[in-house]
Amino acid sequence: MKSLHDCLPLLFVVVFSLSWVNASANSNDYFLDCLSSYHPDEFTSFSKVIYTETNSSYSAVLESSIRNPRFSTPNIPKPLVIITPSNISHVQATIHCSKKHGLQIRTRSGGHDFEGLSYVSQVPFVVIDLVHFRSIDVDVKKEEAWIQSGAITGEVYYRINEKTTNLTFPGALCHTVGIGGFISGGGYGFLFRKYGLAADNVIDAQFVGANGRVLDRRLMGEDLFWAIRGGGGGSFGIVLSWKVKLVHVPSTVTVFSVGRTLEQNATQLLHRWQYVAPNLPNDVYSVVSISSMNSTENGERTVLATFTSVFQGVADELIPLMQERFPELGLLREDYIEMTWIESILFWNQLSNETSEILLDRSNRNSLVPLSYKSKSDYVRKPMPEIALQGLWSRLLKVNETSTAIVNIISYGGKMDEIPETETPFPHRKGTLYKINYNIVWQEEENSNPQRYISWMRTLYSYMGPFVSKSPRAAYVNYRDLDIGRNNDDGKTSYKQASVWGRKYFKNNFDRLVYVKTKIDPENFFKHEQSIPPRFH
Numbered sequence: 001m002k003s004l005h006d007c008l009p010l011l012f013v014v015v016f017s018l019s020w021v022n023a024s025a026n027s028n029d030y031f032l033d034c035l036s037s038y039h040p041d042e043f044t045s046f047s048k049v050i051y052t053e054t055n056s057s058y059s060a061v062l063e064s065s066i067r068n069p070r071f072s073t074p075n076i077p078k079p080l081v082i083i084t085p086s087n088i089s090h091v092q093a094t095i096h097c098s099k100k101h102g103l104q105i106r107t108r109s110g111g112h113d114f115e116g117l118s119y120v121s122q123v124p125f126v127v128i129d130l131v132h133f134r135s136i137d138v139d140v141k142k143e144e145a146w147i148q149s150g151a152i153t154g155e156v157y158y159r160i161n162e163k164t165t166n167l168t169f170p171g172a173l174c175h176t177v178g179i180g181g182f183i184s185g186g187g188y189g190f191l192f193r194k195y196g197l198a199a200d201n202v203i204d205a206q207f208v209g210a211n212g213r214v215l216d217r218r219l220m221g222e223d224l225f226w227a228i229r230g231g232g233g234g235s236f237g238i239v240l241s242w243k244v245k246l247v248h249v250p251s252t253v254t255v256f257s258v259g260r261t262l263e264q265n266a267t268q269l270l271h272r273w274q275y276v277a278p279n280l281p282n283d284v285y286s287v288v289s290i291s292s293m294n295s296t297e298n299g300e301r302t303v304l305a306t307f308t309s310v311f312q313g314v315a316d317e318l319i320p321l322m323q324e325r326f327p328e329l330g331l332l333r334e335d336y337i338e339m340t341w342i343e344s345i346l347f348w349n350q351l352s353n354e355t356s357e358i359l360l361d362r363s364n365r366n367s368l369v370p371l372s373y374k375s376k377s378d379y380v381r382k383p384m385p386e387i388a389l390q391g392l393w394s395r396l397l398k399v400n401e402t403s404t405a406i407v408n409i410i411s412y413g414g415k416m417d418e419i420p421e422t423e424t425p426f427p428h429r430k431g432t433l434y435k436i437n438y439n440i441v442w443q444e445e446e447n448s449n450p451q452r453y454i455s456w457m458r459t460l461y462s463y464m465g466p467f468v469s470k471s472p473r474a475a476y477v478n479y480r481d482l483d484i485g486r487n488n489d490d491g492k493t494s495y496k497q498a499s500v501w502g503r504k505y506f507k508n509n510f511d512r513l514v515y516v517k518t519k520i521d522p523e524n525f526f527k528h529e530q531s532i533p534p535r536f537h
């Protein structure tokens with residue numbers, strides 16, 4: 001684990017020692033010339049979506065969807081140009097000219113990447129921000145929709161709900177998550193135990209690769225269509241739009257969310273939950289969120305475990321179910337709240353006092369989001385003993401008042417157990433009891449010293465090792481974590497080097513991802529710190 005502690009200072013050294021800003025002033029001009037000559041007669045409209053660093057809107061456009069302020073400080077490298085395409089030809093021109101002038105492209109949909117990979121690179125780069133690619137066409141009769149990548153989850157929920165309250169998309173919990181990155185990495189939410197991941201519900205896509213051709217499912221072939229549904233964003237090209245199956249939701253869903261402290265048997269309850277939750281019916285989404293807090297009784301630090309469920313059905317069905325399966329939790333009749341599907345999304349996002357229009361708002365009001373964070377993930381296939389939880393508590397209790405640590409434990413099972421591991425690149429299927437999502441969150445200030453929070457997270461991760469999945473220690477690609485391995489900046493990353501992090505995210509599906517990458521982008525044009533490498537490198 002020592003190397004983990006060493007690699008962050010190293011990263012900062014790299015950042016400061018780069019002098020590419022001057023060196024690339026020329027390539028920047030050539031790049032802009034190239035854009036203007038791509039379709040000269042259409043450049044007037046194209047020029048309206050090109051932001052260079054001297055443009056007064058540049059910073060606002062760049063900041064618009066940065067969700068982790070850790071990656072917007074002055075020492076973080078910035079794109080030479082930001083393009084917010086409004087036409088596919090703008091995307092094609094940007095690919096053509098970036099290739100020609102040796103610039104990297106980072107594609108951004110919702111900007112939620114945990115490591116900022118959609119808007120930060122260590123080499124000269126441009127950002128394609130898909131904010132204008134966000135139309136949503138819902139076909140209620142066919143129960144399908146075409147969704148452009150730049151749409152956020154909340155927009156999708158709202159647009160479907162506007163037409164019918166019976167249907168929805170199995171999207172994310174947080175309404176600001178971008179569709180592009182979300183589906184690219186699999187994508188789970190309240191409905192994944194019933195209908196699988198977002199990626200499991202994709203039936204077609206519109207894609208542009210390094211050669212600039214626009215491909216649909218038929219043209220791209222089943223290998224590439226497989227790879228883009230969970231193989232992680234930014235490796236193969238740019239997905240502009242996804243055709244998805246819509247799924248059914250009942251007119252009433254039921255939610256409960258109850259907190260239990262250590263004094264209220266949180267340890268025994270969580271221990272028991274591991275046996276109960278993965279076996280609940282597919283209609284139940286179940287999560288336990290854990291953090292430390294001052295006890296309201298004696299003012300001393302304690303651990304609070306909040307048990308939350310969202311059930312696709314009425315309270316009269318959920319009450320006897322919980323009474324039978326998990327009586328220890330001691331739920332009361334008044335803990336069960338009935339609401340509509342769309343209200344359950346508002347509830348989760350702490351927007352219950354708002355109308356559903358708030359879901360269209362791309363800015364983040366959730367107090368957790370404007371803060372900096374470091375996150376990691378684990379998968380668990382064997383219940384943890386209580387002693388493991390005790391050690392987790394002692395670490396949570398050491399978190400200082402300047403930061404908050406939140407550990408979410410999300411039950412798997414249901415439909416996730418039925419989908420074969422090779423169906424999509426996302427491999428965490430049968431036998432997975434739950435996923436753990438660790439977060440430490442702090443206010444980014446000049447003297448906030450993020451290193452100590454990041455170190456705390458790495459120590460916790462190391463502590464958890466014996467209790468979670470092994471060989472590989474699995475992780476969720478949409479919870480991007482560069483600690484588990486990274487490619488070289490020069491793009492010369494060996495298959496062996498990449499398979500360290502690759503197998504954690506994709507298990508043996510990594511091999512097929514490398515095969516697809518080698519076929520579709522052998523020059524490794526689309527790349528980042530954890531992109532799938534082609535086999536020759």
Ligand SMILES: Cc1cc2nc3c(=O)[nH]c(=O)nc-3n(C[C@H](O)[C@H](O)[C@H](O)COP(=O)(O)OP(=O)(O)OC[C@H]3O[C@@H](n4cnc5c(N)ncnc54)[C@H](O)[C@@H]3O)c2cc1C
Nearest residue numbers: 109110111112113118149173178180181182188233234239
């Ligand atoms: C507050 C918050 C809540 C979250 N909630 C959930 C949740 O409920 N369920 C869940 O599964 N995950 C969740 N996540 C994780 C989320 O799914 C990933 O961060 C996802 O990658 C975000 O997609 P994005 O478009 O917003 O991110 P971006 O940062 O825009 O993109 C993420 C990655 O995908 C690439 N990419 C983006 N768009 C495209 C495209 N069109 N084509 C190809 N590559 C592209 C980017 O280059 C980058 O590598 C959450 C994250 C945050 C910060």
Ligand SMILES: *[C@@H]1O[C@H](CO)[C@@H](O)[C@H](O)[C@H]1NC(C)=O
Nearest residue numbers: 047048049050051055056057
């Ligand atoms: C900034 O760029 C936008 C988009 O290209 C353009 O409309 C605007 O006029 C530019 N503003 C300045 C001050 O250059």
Ligand SMILES: *[C@@H]1O[C@H](CO)[C@@H](O)[C@H](O)[C@H]1NC(C)=O
Nearest residue numbers: 039042045086087088089090
């Ligand atoms: C997009 O570009 C194409 C060709 O490059 C052009 O024919 C078309 O009119 C453009 N569409 C819009 C909406 O601007």
Ligand SMILES: *[C@@H]1O[C@H](CO)[C@@H](O)[C@H](O)[C@H]1NC(C)=O
Nearest residue numbers: 164165166167248250251252
């Ligand atoms: C949708 O829901 C409404 C009201 O709940 C119901 O009347 C209608 O039959 C449902 N439609 C379908 C296709 O299920």
Ligand SMILES: *[C@@H]1O[C@H](CO)[C@@H](O)[C@H](O)[C@H]1NC(C)=O
Nearest residue numbers: 263264265266268328329330
């Ligand atoms: C905690 O568990 C013990 C033994 O299982 C039980 O006696 C006690 O009532 C529980 N406490 C609470 C607050 O539920």
Ligand SMILES: *[C@@H]1O[C@H](CO)[C@@H](O)[C@H](O)[C@H]1NC(C)=O
Nearest residue numbers: 293294295298299300301401
């Ligand atoms: C928790 O307790 C500590 C020490 O008693 C105090 O400084 C802090 O303000 C309290 N925090 C909250 C959120 O009440």
Ligand SMILES: *[C@@H]1O[C@H](CO)[C@@H](O)[C@H](O)[C@H]1NC(C)=O
Nearest residue numbers: 350351352353354355358365
């Ligand atoms: C809902 O509550 C938030 C936070 O308390 C507040 O800022 C917002 O104005 C409220 N919205 C409405 C519609 O009352």
Ligand SMILES: *[C@@H]1O[C@H](CO)[C@@H](O)[C@H](O)[C@H]1NC(C)=O
Nearest residue numbers: 398399400402403452453456
């Ligand atoms: C908490 O504060 C102590 C003493 O200032 C420090 O050593 C430790 O690193 C801090 N821990 C975290 C997680 O911030």
